[in-house]
Ligand SMILES: [Zn+2]
């Protein structure tokens with residue numbers, strides 16, 4: 121059998137391990153991490169520095185994973201086949217809502233991986249638990265934002281700004297504007313494209329939004 125470009129097309133059953141239906145389902149996978157962090161903080165008290173650094177750490181990871189993992193073309197075909205499923209597939213089919221949010225497989229692989237280097241530097245439980253809370257809280261915020269961006273169109277406010285920013289990346293500049301919740305790291309690392317301010321959503325992109333698809337199904 122001829123292989124598709126991305127693993128998700130050949131093995132749709134894997135979606136349930138690596139994706140969530142919506143941020144509500146994802147909350148069930150994030151809650152145990154928050155409960156564990158809060159349990160530790162109940163004894164030792166929170167560390168403000170840990171919380172702030174955790175949020176900053178996530179915003180950097182959000183940028184780094186998107187730019188250097190998802191948008192890099194690797195020599196290995198297997199790696200492109202596998203990693204493309206997580207994001208380039210989303211670029212190819214913006215209307216497939218199965219892949220708007222990550223699932224428990226991603227969360228429980230990623231969290232220990234990104235926390236391990238911090239463990240080597242510090243063994244302070246209050247700092248580590250606060251960092252985990254800041255990081256996973258900012259991560260969950262990102263997942264909610266990404267879902268909402270593909271849910272409906274926004275004219276103004278934070279969601280209006282970040283929708284133009286993200287959809288400019290989707291539709292016009294896939295090698296710019298990698299941030300999904302802010303333009304901080306794009307601006308610091310030279311991939312900021314201010315032309316997103318003039319972005320007007322094309323009809324095809326509008327049709328891919330959840331609310332548009334739902335009203336289309338109701339009309340049919
Ligand atoms: Zn998107």
Ligand SMILES: [Zn+2]
Nearest residue numbers: 191207211289
């Ligand atoms: Zn992208």
